[in-house]
Amino acid sequence: MKTLFLILREARITKGIVIRNLAQACGLDPALVSKFEKGHRLPNEENLKVLAKALDLSFDELRKVWLAERVYQILADERDASDILALAESRVEYLTSKQSLELQELGNPIIENLQEIDELKDKWTAEKPLNSTQLRKMKEFFNIAYTYESNRIEGNTLTLQETHLVVNEGITIGGKSVREHLEAINHSEAIDYLEDLVNKDAVFNRRVLLELHYLILKGIDREYAGKFRNVPVRISGSEHIPPQPYLLEKLMEEYFIHYENHKDTMHPVILASEMHERLVSIHPFVDGNGRTSRLVMNLILMRHGFPIANLKGDLESRLAYYKALENVQVQNDPSMFYDLVINAVKDSLHRHLEMA
Numbered sequence: 268m269k270t271l272f273l274i275l276r277e278a279r280i281t282k283g284i285v286i287r288n289l290a291q292a293c294g295l296d297p298a299l300v301s302k303f304e305k306g307h308r309l310p311n312e313e314n315l316k317v318l319a320k321a322l323d324l325s326f327d328e329l330r331k332v333w334l335a336e337r338v339y340q341i342l343a344d345e346r347d348a349s350d351i352l353a354l355a356e357s358r359v360e361y362l363t364s365k366q367s368l369e370l371q372e373l374g375n376p377i378i379e380n381l382q383e384i385d386e387l388k389d390k391w392t393a394e395k396p397l398n399s400t401q402l403r404k405m406k407e408f409f410n411i412a413y414t415y416e417s418n419r420i421e422g423n424t425l426t427l428q429e430t431h432l433v434v435n436e437g438i439t440i441g442g443k444s445v446r447e448h449l450e451a452i453n454h455s456e457a458i459d460y461l462e463d464l465v466n467k468d469a470v471f472n473r474r475v476l477l478e479l480h481y482l483i484l485k486g487i488d489r490e491y492a493g494k495f496r497n498v499p500v501r502i503s504g505s506e507h508i509p510p511q512p513y514l515l516e517k518l519m520e521e522y523f524i525h526y527e528n529h530k531d532t533m534h535p536v537i538l539a540s541e542m543h544e545r546l547v548s549i550h551p552f553v554d555g556n557g558r559t560s561r562l563v564m565n566l567i568l569m570r571h572g573f574p575i576a577n578l579k580g581d582l583e584s585r586l587a588y589y590k591a592l593e594n595v596q597v598q599n600d601p602s603m604f605y606d607l608v609i610n611a612v613k614d615s616l617h618r619h620l621e622m623a
């Protein structure tokens with residue numbers, strides 16, 4: 268790659284201008300221009316603008332080389348220059364994707380869907396309070412279905428009926444592993460914890476997130492339950508590469524700031540989708556990222572008076588879920604993921620209204 272100094276010098280010589288005339292055209296001291304061309308001084312941005320104009324060079328392209336030169340000057344004497352660059356690169360990638368996500372306006376179909384959801388939710392709120400037996404039965408039904416589907420996404424092979432027997436009756440299923448049993452019980456306990464949090468009007472913060480993750484991996488992964496990862500991870504079958512472990516503290520801090528900044532202004536269904544997507548994309552845990560993120564989504568929905576939204580675990584639904592996530596991560600297009608969550612929320616509201 269050509270250095271800035273060489274580009275400036277070559278452009279001037281090609282145009283057949285002497286340094287004195289170029290300096291005059293730019294309103295600069297000839298000695299200074301000479302220093303730029305020898306690489307003894309770096310122009311400032313204003314200098315660069317006038318030089319680009321006088322030499323018929325694209326300012327945008329020149330500025331890129333100039334910025335690269337500045338980065339080089341900062342890092343030239345650093346022993347860990349490559350690590351620092353990799354770190355900066357991941358930060359920039361994350362910020363650009365985050366910005367584009369925030370800047371996007373919601374399209375009309377999404378807004379219409381949200382209005383429909385608001386109407387359904389009003390109807391659901393009007394049904395409350397439900398009689399306690401009815402409430403208990405509904406909870407049992409929907410919570411088991413949620414545990415079954417969320418664990419099914421992750422590969423758990425217990426059927427809906429088996430999940431019910433394990434969680435509600437304490438029965439063990441022949442031929443199924445201890446881990447699968449624990450996953451069902453743990454997930455069901457995590458839903459109870461969500462309800463607790465909502466009843467106490469507790470804030471959603473780092474402690475709550477780690478607690479949820481702990482409940483999911485309790486008795487399954489001693490080393491990592493309730494802890495952020497300290498190793499790199501990959502998501503199989505995905506182009507998206509989660510950030511390196513040393514970025515996690517900062518990213519998770521931003522994650523909660525983002526939540527605090529938007530929790531009272533964004534539509535809850537969009538906020539819940541976004542906090543779900545952000546978390547699985549950061550992938551802060553070695554395992555259990557999907558289940559924990561789906562719990563976070565439901566915590567946010569429940570705090571706003573919505574019933575649990577259940578993303579299905581059959582193959583077709585799972586593929587659509589992965590594709591929607593990939594669309595946000597690779598193309599910065601969250602619309603498919605919003606749609607997916609919107610449909611799950613709508614479906615849940617319809618079912619709850621039917622049962623009530």
Ligand SMILES: Nc1ncnc2c1ncn2[C@@H]1O[C@H](COP(=O)(O)OP(=O)(O)OP(=O)(O)O)[C@@H](O)[C@H]1O
Nearest residue numbers: 420421505507547553554555556557558589592593
């Ligand atoms: N591009 C992607 N393609 C597929 N999955 C992705 C992608 N980005 C993030 N994910 C998330 O990664 C999750 C898998 O991560 P992990 O195995 O840690 O979670 P899990 O809870 O153990 O399993 P699962 O989420 O499958 O239930 C997926 O469920 C999904 O939520």
